[in-house]
Amino acid sequence: MTPAISITIATYRRCALLEQVVRALENQTIAPEKYEVIVCDSGSGDGTREMMDGLTREYSNLRYVDLDVNTLSAKRNAGIREARAELVSFLDDDAVPASGFVAGHLWAHANRENQFVCGNVRFPDKWIAASNYFRFRNSRHLGPARPEVDPEDIPYHMIVVMNCSFRRDDILNRVGLVSEEFRRYGGEDYEFGYRVARAGLKIRFAPDAEVEHYEHGGSIRQYMKKLYITSRDSLPVLYRLAPGSRETALSRLLETPAAEDGFGRRLAAGIVRLALSNRLVNLAEHVLEWTDQRRWCYSPLLFRYAFAGAMLRGIRERPHDEMPTGGRPLARQTNGGGWFE
Numbered sequence: 001m002t003p004a005i006s007i008t009i010a011t012y013r014r015c016a017l018l019e020q021v022v023r024a025l026e027n028q029t030i031a032p033e034k035y036e037v038i039v040c041d042s043g044s045g046d047g048t049r050e051m052m053d054g055l056t057r058e059y060s061n062l063r064y065v066d067l068d069v070n071t072l073s074a075k076r077n078a079g080i081r082e083a084r085a086e087l088v089s090f091l092d093d094d095a096v097p098a099s100g101f102v103a104g105h106l107w108a109h110a111n112r113e114n115q116f117v118c119g120n121v122r123f124p125d126k127w128i129a130a131s132n133y134f135r136f137r138n139s140r141h142l143g144p145a146r147p148e149v150d151p152e153d154i155p156y157h158m159i160v161v162m163n164c165s166f167r168r169d170d171i172l173n174r175v176g177l178v179s180e181e182f183r184r185y186g187g188e189d190y191e192f193g194y195r196v197a198r199a200g201l202k203i204r205f206a207p208d209a210e211v212e213h214y215e216h217g218g219s220i221r222q223y224m225k226k227l228y229i230t231s232r233d234s235l236p237v238l239y240r241l242a243p244g245s246r247e248t249a250l251s252r253l254l255e256t257p258a259a260e261d262g263f264g265r266r267l268a269a270g271i272v273r274l275a276l277s278n279r280l281v282n283l284a285e286h287v288l289e290w291t292d293q294r295r296w297c298y299s300p301l302l303f304r305y306a307f308a309g310a311m312l313r314g315i316r317e318r319p320h321d322e323m324p325t326g327g328r329p330l331a332r333q334t335n336g337g338g339w340f341e
Contacts, residue, residue, distance in 0.1 A: 003036040003061070004087060005106055005165065008079025010072050011093035013044045014216055015051055018093045025091075026059050028102045035102050036061045036085065040078045042070035073178040073188045076161075080177060083168055092162040095121065095211040104209030105165040116170075116193075116201045118142060118154060119163035119209030132292050133220045136303045142205050151205035157248060159193030159203055163211050166201075174199040179241060186230030187238040194242035220288050224310035231314025254312050273312065281309030 007025055011018050018039070025037050037059070041048055043066060052064040065078055080088055089105055091097065098104075101119070108117045121141050127134040139145045142160060149158065171177065175195045182188035196203060231254075239246045246255060257266045284306040291297035 001033050003034060003085040005035045005089060005102060006038060006079070006083035006085040006087070006168075007035060007089045007091055007102065008038045008040060008076070008083065009091050009093050010075035010079065011039055011041050011044065011048065012070060013046045013048070014093045015044065015046045015048045017096075017214060017216065018048060019051055019055070020096050020214075021091065021093055022055055022059075022062065024097050024099075025102070026062070027099060028097075029100050030103050030106070032059065032061045034106075036063065036083075038063045038065060038079050038082050040065045040067060040075035040082075042067045042075065069180075071180060071183060073180045073182055076178045076188075077180065080168060080171060086168060087165055088168045088171070089119075089165040090161055090163070091211070092213075094214045094216045095162055096214060098210040098212070101209055101211060104206055108204065108206035108209060109165065109167070113167070114170075114201055115166075116159070116196045116203045117165045117206045117209070118160035118203060119165070119211060120205070120207045121160060121163050121211055121213050124212050124214065127218075129295075130293060132295065132298045133223070133288070133303075134215075134218065135295075135298060136300055137215075137218075137223070139300065143207060149205075151207075152202065154203040154205060156193035156197040156203065157190050157245070159189055159196065161189040161192060162213070163209065165206075165209070166196075170199070170201060175201070179237075181237050181241065182234055184229050184233040185226050187234030190245060191238050191242045194245060220285060220292065220306070224285060224307065227307055227310040228314040231311040232318050233314075235314075236318065250308065250311070254308065254315055256315065272308075276305070276309040276312045278309075278313065281306055281313070284309065 009018070009021060022037060022039065026032060028035070039052060039062070041052070041064065049064070049066065056062050056064055063082065065082055067074060067078055076090055079090065087105070087109055105117060105119065109115070120143060123134045123138045128138050142149060142151065142154065142158065149155070178188055178192050182191070193203065245251070252265065253269060253272045257269050284302055288302060288306055
């Protein structure tokens with residue numbers, strides 16, 4: 001029996017979290033023969049293969065693929081190639097699905113075409129209650145917290161690739177696979193969304209396809225590091241592959257103005273750079289960490305300030321001479337932790 005949907009999971013060295021995700025996928029509201037689960041790894045070496053060997057014997061709709069290349073995009077693409085179903089879903093290895101996750105994605109695609117579906121992502125309630133950081137991050141997710149975003153027509157730069165679904169043929173024949181030029185954290189999702197939108201697919205929100213995001217090592221400091229790496233190493237590749245992406249409001253303020261930019265933009269960029277000095281951004285980071293468990297100290301504006309500062313730091317330290325457009329990792333970027341660690 002051909003499954004209706006293939007759930008693909010890119011993973012690396014998250015054995016315990018991955019097992020939670022897989023077992024949650026095998027406890028859905030629809031029959032297991034109606035979907036398949038494909039885990040794409042790259043020699044994690046932390047017991048993932050042994051754990052998956054046991055799970056594949058336990059669940060007949062589960063497959064394990066081990067790749068030589070350890071990039072997120074390569075694993076996403078392997079999942080698409082391995083999928084047997086018409087519909088394919090991307091799921092991260094730290095996103096534990098609710099029991100109606102698979103049914104939610106299937107329902108979102110029922111009798112509808114020309115669309116790309118973004119599922120519902122939430123942090124665990126206890127994390128939100130205990131941490132202003134997770135409270136802020138949760139407020140940026142699609143759904144009731146973002147009433148300004150049309151759930152039937154989501155902008156490409158807000159795409160949710162960690163929990164999404166699409167028709168396999170749309171990607172293979174109209175959009176193209178996830179770009180493998182991105183070697184570090186970030187960027188590949190926005191560029192993918194850019195091509196999804198250009199192909200004429202509507203990006204829609206499916207609230208019933210819900211996951212809880214147990215962000216691996218999640219903290220203010222770690223997230224600022226991710227933004228720094230994205231800004232330094234991945235955004236130049238994004239700007240080249242997705243023309244116009246540099247014109248978002250935040251990029252216009254943070255990126256170095258071009259010679260042809262007008263006085264107003266150059267002045268605004270100069271003011272922003274002065275306001276986001278490394279010393280002030282470091283101070284904001286320390287304040288956010290110190291007040292993280294004090295709910296009455298919650299300041300969304302301070303989070304935005306600190307995170308913008310992390311991105312500007314990445315721009316300032318961007319190795320223009322070594323990686324102007326190619327996206328190939330520098331020697332100092334390559335380590336055993338894969339695309340981020």
